[in-house]
Every structure is written in C-alpha cells, then in structure tokens.
Amino acid sequence: MDSNVMRRKKIVKYNEGKLLEIEDYIAVEEPFTIHINGQEFATMLCTPTNLQELAIGFLASEGVIRTVEEICSVTIDQGKGYAYIELENQASFDPTVTSKRIIGSCCGKSRQFYFQNDVKVAKTIINAPKITGKQCGELMEKMESNSAHFKQTGGLHNGGLATVNELLYSYSDIGRHNALDKLYGHCLLNRISTKNKVIVFSGRISSEVLLKVSKMGIGIILAKSAPTTLAIALAEELGITTVGFIRGDRFNIYSRHERIIEDK
Structure with missing residues (x-):
C-alpha cells in the first residue's frame, strides 16, 4: 500500500440498522508548495505522488514555462511538501504579477490569476483523430480497470493519455486538475508528443479542465461526467471534441x- 496515496483509518459503518467499527482506506490530501527562483509561488492541495510531474505540468499549464528546457533545476522535498524550481531566464518570471495563491483540490484556482494567462497558452486544435463509439467506451473501461487506488478509496480522480486504440499513461490525484497536470508534466519530461492523442478523464469537464486539454494540444476529451456550459462554449471555439457520461456503449x-x- 502506498501511504502517499491512501491510508487505513478506523471508521464506523452503518449497515442494515447496525453500527460496525471497521478499517477503511482513505485518500491522502496534503499541501504542496512550489517555489520559483526563491519566491513562494503557489500552494496546492493534492495527492503527494509524482510531485515533479505535477509541478512542471502546473507551471506549463499556467504559462510560466513552455518547455522543460527553460528549467535549470527541480528539487523536491517530499517530507515538507516543497518544490524548489530555478528557471533559466529569471527575468521571465515576475512574482509581483500575482500574490501567493492557495489552490484547492476540487474547485480549481483563483479566477483572477486563471484568466490572465490563458490567452498566452491556449491552443486552437485543427487536427485530431477520428474515433469510434466503441473505442470511446473501451478506453474509459481500460482507465477504470487500471484505477486500483480509486476502487479502494473512492476519493481519487484519474486522467489518462491514449491513442484511439490504447491507454498509454494515467495519473491519479484527489484533484481532477492535478491529475491532468501530472499527465502533462510526464509528457514534457519524457518528450512525449500529444499529437493525435486523446484524454480519458474521470471527472467533470469544467472550463479549467477544458483549457488544460487545449494547452496540451489535444483535440478529444472522453469523460465519465458532464461538461459545463462554459466548457462547451470554449470547446467549440478551440476545436475540441467533448464526450461525457460514458457508460459502456452509451455517452453524449x-x-x-x-x-x-x-x-463499422
């Protein structure tokens, strides 16, 4: 059992009129603070795994970096929950643009900061693969079957990168945004092309999630839950196919x- 993902805790369960004391698996939530060039930049609440991928994916999705070549060094202090990042061009990062932010695990980040940077890094998707309905259902099934931690805790989101035929990578976190940032960070660190790829996602497609998919340059998102009105409007504008409520061979x-x- 990975103690950074889940931990055992005694709870009381109500079942058919009786109260029983049992042990259950609980998803771990801890703060993770990113420092850039010696300045405290942001603190997010997350599942404390794959923190290097999370930090790099988050900075890329915020427009702070475009490639990993802009980073001189990354030091992760797992015990304290800190990342210390040095950028190559220190003048390109201005900590006065935004104040220190606390980023929740569920509801995204401050809207004030959020919209300042999207124009710079959101991409309009021109080319994307075609995918059959059967393939959509199969990819969601593959991601769910690989999500052992979700099955044990019920408290994690999953984000996966796939071709139309195969699930390639997936990451888990208590925050749906964090799961995508870990996935993005993995692609950047390993020089993995996102061209003609698909995102498979366990959560709701909010506008924030939709924009993260756009920034990764991906034209299709397959989700277990529903999109919001703003997400749909942005998807139409940015050329992204949104599929929701995938249940076996049914979806919208x-x-x-x-x-x-x-x-066929």
Whole structure:
C-alpha cells in the first residue's frame, strides 16, 4: 500500500440498522508548495505522488514555462511538501504579477490569476483523430480497470493519455486538475508528443479542465461526467471534441461531434 496515496483509518459503518467499527482506506490530501527562483509561488492541495510531474505540468499549464528546457533545476522535498524550481531566464518570471495563491483540490484556482494567462497558452486544435463509439467506451473501461487506488478509496480522480486504440499513461490525484497536470508534466519530461492523442478523464469537464486539454494540444476529451456550459462554449471555439457520461456503449457528444464515428 502506498501511504502517499491512501491510508487505513478506523471508521464506523452503518449497515442494515447496525453500527460496525471497521478499517477503511482513505485518500491522502496534503499541501504542496512550489517555489520559483526563491519566491513562494503557489500552494496546492493534492495527492503527494509524482510531485515533479505535477509541478512542471502546473507551471506549463499556467504559462510560466513552455518547455522543460527553460528549467535549470527541480528539487523536491517530499517530507515538507516543497518544490524548489530555478528557471533559466529569471527575468521571465515576475512574482509581483500575482500574490501567493492557495489552490484547492476540487474547485480549481483563483479566477483572477486563471484568466490572465490563458490567452498566452491556449491552443486552437485543427487536427485530431477520428474515433469510434466503441473505442470511446473501451478506453474509459481500460482507465477504470487500471484505477486500483480509486476502487479502494473512492476519493481519487484519474486522467489518462491514449491513442484511439490504447491507454498509454494515467495519473491519479484527489484533484481532477492535478491529475491532468501530472499527465502533462510526464509528457514534457519524457518528450512525449500529444499529437493525435486523446484524454480519458474521470471527472467533470469544467472550463479549467477544458483549457488544460487545449494547452496540451489535444483535440478529444472522453469523460465519465458532464461538461459545463462554459466548457462547451470554449470547446467549440478551440476545436475540441467533448464526450461525457460514458457508460459502456452509451455517452453524449457535446461539441465537434464529427470526430466521433459509428462502429463499422
């Protein structure tokens, strides 16, 4: 059992009129603070795993960096929950642009900071693969079958990168945004192309989630839950196909439906 992902705790369970004391698995939530060039930048609440990927993916999605080549060094202090990052061009990072922010595990980040940086890094997707309805259901099933920690805790989100045929990588976190940042960080660190790839996602497609997918340059997101109205509007504008409520061979297509084709 990975104690950074889940821990045992005694709880009381109500079942058929009786109260029973049992042990259950609980998802871990801890603060993670990123320092850039000696300045405290942001503290997020997360599952404390894959912290290097999380830090780099977060900075890329915020427009602080575009490539890992802009980073001189990354030091992770797992015990304290700190990341110390040195950027190559220190003048490019201005800590006075935004004050210290606390980023929640569920509700995203401060809207004030959020919209300041999106224009710089959001991408309009021109080319994306076509995928059959059957493939959509199969990819969601593969991600869920690989999510042992979710099955044990019920408290984690999952984000996966896939081709139309195969789930390539997946990351888990208590925050749906964090799961995508870990995935993005993994791609940047390992020079993995996101061209013609698909995002498979366990959570709701909010505007923040949609924009993260755009910044990764991916044109299709397959989700277990629903999108919001703003997410759909942004998806139409940015050329992203959004598929929600995937349950076996059933789902809804909310934008750019031409990329989802009938099974042959």
